[in-house]
Amino acid sequence: MTAAAPERQDQGLPGDALALAGGPLGRHASARAASWPATVLPLLVAAAVTMALSVLQRSHCIQKGWAGSDQFWHGCFSDLPSLYQLGRLHDGLGSYLTGSGTTSDHPVLSGSLLALLGGLVPDGAFLDQTRWFVLLWAVVATACALGIVWLTAATRPRHAALAAHVALSPVLLLAAMVSVDLFGVVLVSAGLWLWARRQPLAAGVLLGLAVTARTYPLLVLLALLLLGVRTGRFAAVGRALLGAVVAVAVVLVPFLLGNPGAILRSIDVWWQSAPGLGSVWMLPQLVGLDPLPPGLATLLSIATGVLALLAGTVFALRPGPRPTLAQVSLVLVALVLLTGKAFPVQASLWLVPLVALCGLRWRDHLVWAGAEALHFAMVWLYVAGLSTPNRGLPPGWYAVFLLLRVAGVAWLVVRVWRTHAAVPARREPVPTAYAPPGEDTSAAVDDVDDEEDDDELAGDFAGAPDRLLVRIT
Template sequence: MAMRTRALLALAIFAALLSFVKFSPCQDTNWATPGQYIHACYSDLPSLFGERGMADNKWPYASDTNSVEYPVLTGLVMYATSFVAHSPISYFNFNAFLLALLFIGLVFIVYRIKPEFTYLLPLAPAMIASLYINWDLWAIATMMLAIYWFDRKAYLYSSIALAVSISTKFLPIFLLLPILFILWRSNQIREIFKYAATTFALWLAINLPFALTTPTGWWRFYKLNLDREADWGSLWLAFNHLGLGLANLNYLSILLLLIGLTAFVIFLFEVKNTPTLASVAFIVLAIVMIASKVYSPQYVLWLTPLAVIALTNKKDLHAFWIWQIAETLYHVAIWQHLALFTGAAFGLQQGGYATITLIRIAATIYLAWVLIKRALAARNTQGSLFDLLFEASKPYP
């Protein structure tokens, strides 16, 4: 056991250092374009240091037009770390150090959940490539703690961790769907209300001071996501680039999300035994990201640990690696495509970028399908939901 933990620690430290080396060429040029895209070392950390007033230690939600475009705890991290930095380089290095510590901690949280597959996390190439793009690991670490505690029935700790994660990045709110289903299927009706109420109350307690004192700045994150057009990495932008532009994007993305979540609920009803949150969290967040109007390059940081803890059989490892290869290919593709807009002599054209986006989405769907198929191997034969939906309409003899 001690040897395994030491090996994982070494792997995690090596991955964190390797990722730092991957981002280091940009420090030599102070993240100048097009070099930061050509070398795939772009990061929001130094970019937003100046653009959002962190260089002057400005309160992140004070401006009505230029506030931080993230939930409040990410804004607090950005603000607090600005006091120990005096340049984009020192700001990046200090935040990267904290993110490296979070990544190492994340590896050991995953180890507590799924020890037999934890080695995949620090070896995942797309994970290594993306560690220092943004502050997402702050939210991912607390999300993984919420999953860990929930599956061990420490519901109070789990709901607190989830509220903190949602207040850091909003994505984990979608985990409430499988959480409430699992509690309902386990006949823990009281826990449903306690879990939901605790999560909402703590989220409100964290957010209310910001919403009351700087309402426009606080609302900016939510407004940007509501008003967003087809953006980088999304299915919708790929369609646009391939000449299949679609109107009413908000309605279409919400419709696709509802279809996906409905299918997910049907899947939950179909599994024979009550699933663990660890086994289904990847599927629900993959659905959300596929339907979303944007897929930021660092989103793979969310999905990779969830994919690792969802694995149950070595026969499914091929799907994990196919997906990681597709994500790594996409990581290169987006930066080479963006390089074209900033004066690079060469880069990836629109059609190629759209094609690789669709390949990444297809690989995500494939991995989700492999996990679903494995879970359905032991199907609920005591009158399944499929029977209710499709068999009940047949005429009686």
């Protein structure tokens, strides 16, 4: 009997670059354990370099400060200094928990992290304090980035080089220092890793903590639920959801007692806000029409968000090979981002580890990242132009780059959808990651990274037959 196509270790990097990242095991290697560190450790170094470059890219603002439009001309804007000042974060975590001064528009766990870092800032001139605050976040962000790389590699150990999509991502370099989104991303990555290791309760706890740091982990939990419906593995999904609920409750208890307003503050701010940067609902005002009122923008965002969830549901439950948890999560997260009332540059960090876990090709990653990089540069020129029109980017041109970014994110959805559609019926997994000498290791379909052999994220879904499918005719 002919062996099934082997798992390949080289999908995260171009073939010639694998030597720089440790490379895959040779065909005569004795143990996979020897190659996993050889692949992952260089990627951890690469991630640290990426984060150092991200800090270096903000060097002008670190030297001169974040006041005025200079931060936009130099592309070194960050939310952190204004959050530190307006939220009175210097008062620390205790003040945030009791509601006695410190405030934050972020979900409560991210707000707690901001307050904790603010409390560590030494006294001094305001510019020095903001420098300390930004650099403290740089340390935490680097730890988060390293954690995401490690967790991504550990979640797909036979394809550990896929973690290069995180370590070398231009999106990580550009957006990591804008806000604290990486904190939520590392919690989601830990939750997916634990699910892959068949620890649904612990996975749910981490995903629940992530929900209190960002809102998008709710979509990852929805992806779990949809695949649970498809497979009938309700017990495992139920444990994950229970863990998430317990984690959210534990985080919220101190705020219920001391600062209940903090729990819904981020939702209230979103509900009442006008369409924000990056959102398609900002297009009318960019092309010279009247801006959408906040209430109408909220209604449109919710309505199209529901359609996005329905599309993700169809993807998860349609007949054919079962998509992976990462694939369903990416489709849901990307579509909801595209329909949201705001799509800030840092929100794209949510997609980075999902791109890696889906096993997308570097060409697809770079198409998306290129659109993100262009938008990143142009959004600050547009914002600066609001105060200095003769130097900034005109609104109509910003609309072009906004749509280009939308097309880049949509491209990821299309590639995941089409790649999964090209996967033939699943075969029994090969017990080793490499083929016998002389056997052809090329994929049957150009854009398929051996998902048909094994789903490393399956966790408790592994081996389960499909119980419910939805056919759209």
